[in-house]
Amino acid sequence: MKRKSLVVLLVILMGFGAQSASNAASQKNPLTSTSYFDSLCSKDTKTPKYWKKLESHLSSLGLCNSGYRHVPVTMPKSQPASTYNSQSPGKVEFCKIDNYKSAGTRAFTANKDLHLNPRTKMQVLPLYSSDTAPGTGNPNVDYGGYFKYLKDFVGYVSDGPSDFSIKVPNKYYKLAKPLSTYKTEDQLTSEAIGDFAAAADPFIDFTGVDYVLIVYPPGTSIDVASQAGGGGNLRTNEGEVKHVIASSPLTYKKGKGFHTTAVLHPMHLLHEIFHPGAQLEDHNGSGYWQNANAGNRDEVGMGNWGLMSHSMTDLLTWEKWLLGFTLDEQVFCQTSFVEKDSYWLAPSGVKTTKKKLLVLKVSEHEVIVVESARASGFNYKLPKSSEGAIVYTVNTEETRWEYGLTLLRPKGTAINAKPFVLSNSSLQKGEYVTYKGIKIQVTEAGPFGDVVTVSK
Structure with missing residues (x-):
């Protein structure tokens, strides 16, 4: 999403966002054998447990909860x-x-270096610093719902063979500088990308990686970190990775704009991933x-x-x-x-x-x-x-x-x-x-x- 439409996007999402409390129970969908939904924002009683808190959070802000x-x-x-x-x-x-x-x-x-695709190899880069939430958790647990959503998406929409993978370390790596030192919204600076790589390069093998997804500990202040695309290649001992994106931290507070709040929804994050990964347009x-x-x-x-x-x-x-x-x-x-x-x-x-x-x-x-x-x-x-x-x-x-x-x-x-x-x-x-x-x-x-x- 280009920056010019971020604030106004919140307006229209809020317009759609008041969740319909009921599904269209009058007619069954012959493909799914379940009732049709009234709208894309209707409440889904089968939303996976991992997403329930986020669903409530976005709903409380008047935003649309499309499918989880x-x-x-x-x-x-x-x-x-x-x-x-x-x-x-x-x-x-x-x-x-x-x-x-x-x-x-x-x-x-x-x-042909367009991602995501059925063969994309993604590496998660978990980072923390002195001004983020403590990096004591396990990224696989903290963001497991997102990783599953991405794998489900690529696996399901691939009508041919699929060999998509996500590698996730079981710890966060500490940055030498506070995260607030860097510009962390809209587009990461080359300085930030360089320092991010330096923090994890001794511990992660980036061989064959197509895409790096940066995550921060849940609860990190959204004044410090937000979703951002990469502003350059991530240089590692194993070579350069061209496609980089940072996810907004899973923090249940109202952010200053689209890049801190609405992108917490996995479908929004997927949208953002396709911008630096494939240069898909809005x-x-x-x-x-x-x-x-x-x-x-x-x-x-x-x-x-x-x-x-x-x-x-x-x-x-x-x-x-x-x-x-x-x-x-x-x-x-x-x-x-x-x-x-x-x-x-x-x-x-x-x-x-x-x-x-x-x-x-x-x-x-x-x-x-x-x-x-x-x-x-x-x-x-x-x-x-x-x-x-x-x-x-x-x-x-x-x-x-x-x-x-x-x-x-x-x-x-x-x-x-x-x-x-x-x-x-x-x-x-x-x-x-x-x-x-x-x-x-x-x-x-x-x-x-x-x-x-x-x-x-």
């Missing part, structure tokens, strides 16, 4: 009755548009709806669809494809629009190797992307009314951060803010969007996902 877990789901036995293409009409390489002028990683790039457009009436109200970006749009829903399948979680074999690529074609897309939150992504190449630098959203996996809190196909554009000629991805809405659909921004813009059966003469319509829908028909 995931609901594993496999494909149902039901299948579409429609006729549809089972193979991609074009080679998927044709739809791998180049990142071109993108502000961050918005499309495919020659840089997708908020002007930020009018996310930033308390600032900017152009019509430039809404992805609303709250996708992890990088305020950490309320699962990572977009397009970004999962960029990072290797979604396989080439799961992608339909269409480059010609002479004939009408139909495709069956399995839900993005279901663990399967079936096709999940439809990419329509509009030009060398723009594609239309379609995926199927159901209440499952890390999207288990998705309200029933928001289930459907989501259609969005990826434009790599757009140079501005936050503007590269844009959700397409059915004609006549107003921009809504609740239960989340653009929650009403998924395509239900019979609904369609048209972009540059290309019509995308949902012609069949069910627990199995969506059948999408493309015509011109």
Whole structure:
């Protein structure tokens, strides 16, 4: 999250955040056999014990508690009755548009050192100092819920093989200087990163490490430490680690801004990890709806669809494809629009190797992307009314951060803010969007996902 939108983000999270006390008990989710949630912020009675105190803390501040877990789901036995293409009409390489002028990683790039991915090797670097809470605890115990969440995420969203690992020491290492000596919010200085490495390098083998996650003892003052990205490589005896992030300490007090409080939620931390790790962008457009009436109200970006749009829903399948979680074999690529074609897309939150992504190449630098959203996996809190196909554009000629991805809405659909921004813009059966003469319509829908028909 860029610094300019941190304070105003708290405003919108507080707007969403008053937790709904009840779940939508009137209708069962056929994928999970449980009741649907009213909103992404609804109280979850099955929140793991580790997170209960944080859930109460964030709720007391009026912030949204999106999911602290995931609901594993496999494909149902039901299948579409429609006729549809089972193979991609074009080679998927044709739809791998180049990142071109993108502000961050918005499309495919020659840089393959993007994390997290199914093979990421993460090293936790626990640190304390004279002005933090005592470093007497075990980081594996103190932050075990976070490490489990990260492992669960990578393991579940990887539809192919996964070899993700996190190495965690059983102690904190002492810094020579007080932590308050360094700038510890937004971006760590090269001095801080150098001193942090020096404190632990004699004790940790950094061989093969892709990403370093710094943690401080729980209870450390949030005036001393907060979440921050790395401002340079972490140099060790075993070589340099390019990707570094510090987590805000698990301290149950109201912080001065986003980087001390809201990022304590594991989904928010995951969002932040993808910034220095993969240079994924935020997708908020002007930020009018996310930033308390600032900017152009019509430039809404992805609303709250996708992890990088305020950490309320699962990572977009397009970004999962960029990072290797979604396989080439799961992608339909269409480059010609002479004939009408139909495709069956399995839900993005279901663990399967079936096709999940439809990419329509509009030009060398723009594609239309379609995926199927159901209440499952890390999207288990998705309200029933928001289930459907989501259609969005990826434009790599757009140079501005936050503007590269844009959700397409059915004609006549107003921009809504609740239960989340653009929650009403998924395509239900019979609904369609048209972009540059290309019509995308949902012609069949069910627990199995969506059948999408493309015509011109």
